[in-house]
Amino acid sequence: MTVASSQPSVLIVGAGPTGLAAALSLARARIAVRVIDRAREPGRHTRAIGIQARTLELFEQHRVVAPFLEHGHRAHVANLYSNGQRRARLDFDPLFTRYPYLLFIDQTETERILAAQLATLGVEVERGVELVEFNQGSAGVSADLRLASGRTEALRCGWLIAADGAHSTVRHHLGMQFDGESLEQSFLLADIAATTPWPEDEFHVFASGDGLAAIFPYGHGRFRLIADHKAMLPAAPEGTLPVPTLEECRSIVERRMHHPVSVADMTWASYFHVNSRIVRFLRMDRVFLAGDAAHVHSPAGAQGMNTGIQEAFNLGWKLARALGGAPDRLLDTYHAERYPIERIVLRQTSFMTQLVEADHGPLKLLRERVMPALVALGPLRDAAREALSELSIQYRRSPLTLERVLDGGPRAGERAPDALVRVVDGPLGKAPEKGRIFDLHDPASFSLFLLVDGEAARAAEAAEQGGAASASSTSGVADGAGTAGAAVAAGGLEVLKPFAEAVERVLPQAVRVWWVADLPGAEAPLAGEGAPSLGDAYGRTRPAFYLVRPDGYICARGRTGSDLHGLLRHCELWFAAAPAPRPAPQ
Numbered sequence: 001m002t003v004a005s006s007q008p009s010v011l012i013v014g015a016g017p018t019g020l021a022a023a024l025s026l027a028r029a030r031i032a033v034r035v036i037d038r039a040r041e042p043g044r045h046t047r048a049i050g051i052q053a054r055t056l057e058l059f060e061q062h063r064v065v066a067p068f069l070e071h072g073h074r075a076h077v078a079n080l081y082s083n084g085q086r087r088a089r090l091d092f093d094p095l096f097t098r099y100p101y102l103l104f105i106d107q108t109e110t111e112r113i114l115a116a117q118l119a120t121l122g123v124e125v126e127r128g129v130e131l132v133e134f135n136q137g138s139a140g141v142s143a144d145l146r147l148a149s150g151r152t153e154a155l156r157c158g159w160l161i162a163a164d165g166a167h168s169t170v171r172h173h174l175g176m177q178f179d180g181e182s183l184e185q186s187f188l189l190a191d192i193a194a195t196t197p198w199p200e201d202e203f204h205v206f207a208s209g210d211g212l213a214a215i216f217p218y219g220h221g222r223f224r225l226i227a228d229h230k231a232m233l234p235a236a237p238e239g240t241l242p243v244p245t246l247e248e249c250r251s252i253v254e255r256r257m258h259h260p261v262s263v264a265d266m267t268w269a270s271y272f273h274v275n276s277r278i279v280r281f282l283r284m285d286r287v288f289l290a291g292d293a294a295h296v297h298s299p300a301g302a303q304g305m306n307t308g309i310q311e312a313f314n315l316g317w318k319l320a321r322a323l324g325g326a327p328d329r330l331l332d333t334y335h336a337e338r339y340p341i342e343r344i345v346l347r348q349t350s351f352m353t354q355l356v357e358a359d360h361g362p363l364k365l366l367r368e369r370v371m372p373a374l375v376a377l378g379p380l381r382d383a384a385r386e387a388l389s390e391l392s393i394q395y396r397r398s399p400l401t402l403e404r405v406l407d408g409g410p411r412a413g414e415r416a417p418d419a420l421v422r423v424v425d426g427p428l429g430k431a432p433e434k435g436r437i438f439d440l441h442d443p444a445s446f447s448l449f450l451l452v453d454g455e456a457a458r459a460a461e462a463a464e465q466g467g468a469a470s471a472s473s474t475s476g477v478a479d480g481a482g483t484a485g486a487a488v489a490a491g492g493l494e495v496l497k498p499f500a501e502a503v504e505r506v507l508p509q510a511v512r513v514w515w516v517a518d519l520p521g522a523e524a525p526l527a528g529e530g531a532p533s534l535g536d537a538y539g540r541t542r543p544a545f546y547l548v549r550p551d552g553y554i555c556a557r558g559r560t561g562s563d564l565h566g567l568l569r570h571c572e573l574w575f576a577a578a579p580a581p582r583p584a585p586q
């Protein structure tokens, strides 16, 4: 029997980390979503364990980072060994972030936390509900769902996100190619209790003639052991392969680590085949692919799950804008921005896997002789840190990027870094106090940060408190970019109001304007606040603007005096709702 359906704007197929992150992003923007998963219960297997700094930053912006920090375990240092000798040590502490580490947490916990956060936004995952078939047309998608009760449901929605994992039903249904290779390898994963000679905030990767082994701390004497398994196991559905034994783990540790590690207990273990594959397009009309549905690769570098989550955040706000009337071309930038990143992740993880596994030839030489020398070089070490933590992901070449030269600061397309600021004014009214960029930014909207001169801000406040007119007269600057620009040159803050209002007119209800200034020396960052000053993070040009996209990347920056016209045109082209068609003359 077929039942009637509530019609969401977006149907998300799959409640793994990717689907949940996409749902969070859309629900926060008040888009009606349904999230279905054919599994009747949440997954019980650990799978991915490492969360990178950039993902934690995005979780912070979605107000969900606290439970991750509470339940996860931080590892600040990575060590690489070859035949028992340490060849490289990478310390994450110098990273320019509040999260200078890799956070180890069970994937089941990650999913639990994201689902709980989603529930606070009024969206419950529908379990035991399977997408069986779908069709798309110019007006929407119609989908057949099989419910836990055995009944079917015919559903219509505007858009479909395929977050349905490596064996994606949606990808198969669309007949999309999944190009790449099945690597002749399988991995052993085991969650073990062990005693090791190392501090628990470091992880270790061992390359040896016998194969690869790596050990990652969960804290309290528990670790994830990963080792490659030379004998290729038969391809079989998860759960039907033989299970690795404790003895096998002990033997791997002994043969490959050459350090006194004793394994006491094993709570879970599995074999895992590694494939390296990617689709050719992330969008097909009204359907988007994300996460493992779009790409799978080696677990080296802990990038897989993080990549899926970041794709979801990239897509979520674009769909929300498109549903609010923004042009369809915005949705094409999902592929344009994310596909090059995914290809790099595939290449790098394949290379890293081959590098640590090589037992002869140039790759072994590279690992043992060249890499230690390279990693000892400061700039290369910094680049490796930034790349692993995914903080260096950027969209500088994206068509959504509008860059103007300023005195320092991140460029358009790069992530908007955190900074400690003096809040001069904001969308909730005047609130002169300290704040952090990450707290001020709401991933349901764009944020327009107007960087103003602290002295001028204080003078304006003093004038206002004294009941006097503000430092500069607003007369003659009522409207328009040119007038605002001229007035800014004359100084003062009031003159920036037309700038802010012009952007708000192009993006009504979609942008929050924050007026921020440097904190004076006496109020410089307190120890533990973990954010640099505005000047250190965003450069010295005042006044200047940074327009931050809902997913925390800078889409435009420039000078308030000269760049308003360009900014408005850019917003109209990419983000603004098309004007409603005029009624035909009678």
Ligand SMILES: Cc1cc2nc3c(=O)[nH]c(=O)nc-3n(C[C@H](O)[C@H](O)[C@H](O)COP(=O)(O)OP(=O)(O)OC[C@H]3O[C@@H](n4cnc5c(N)ncnc54)[C@H](O)[C@@H]3O)c2cc1C
Pocket (backbone or CB within 6 Å): 013, 014, 015, 016, 017, 018, 019, 036, 037, 038, 039, 047, 048, 049, 050, 107, 129, 130, 131, 132, 163, 164, 165, 166, 168, 169, 170, 189, 270, 271, 272, 290, 291, 292, 293, 299, 302, 303, 304, 305, 306, 308
């Ligand atoms: C054994 C193993 C170990 C791994 N270890 C690591 C690691 O150490 N590091 C790392 O980065 N990555 C690792 N991965 C990969 C990592 O787990 C994935 O990258 C991550 O789970 C991808 O998340 P996802 O949400 O895209 O897909 P998934 O987590 O696979 O979620 C897809 C969901 O879609 C649901 N679904 C499928 N079809 C349908 C349908 N037709 N209708 C409704 N629901 C459907 C499924 O039930 C599932 O819940 C590992 C994977 C495995 C299998």
